[in-house]
């Protein structure tokens with residue numbers, strides 16, 4: 001057994017000026033150095049909308065899971081009480 005390796009997600013998009021990862025490609029300027037991001041590295045409006053939709057769907061799924069766990073909660077605790 002070795003040390004568990006934690007893989008850091010690498011962004012393939014980095015600021016050409018300072019080299020830091022672009023945390024939001026919808027911003028026209030780098031969040032670190034403020035330099036303008038080349039248009040070809042920015043998301044199109046359609047791509048941005050797509051990401052927003054996915055995030056919203058993700059959030060909804062998470063809320064559903066939480067709701068389901070909440071609904072199961074008392075039942076589970078009652079059944080497996082030590």
Ligand SMILES: [Zn+2]
Pocket residue numbers: 015016017018019020030031032033034035
């Ligand atoms: Zn930068």
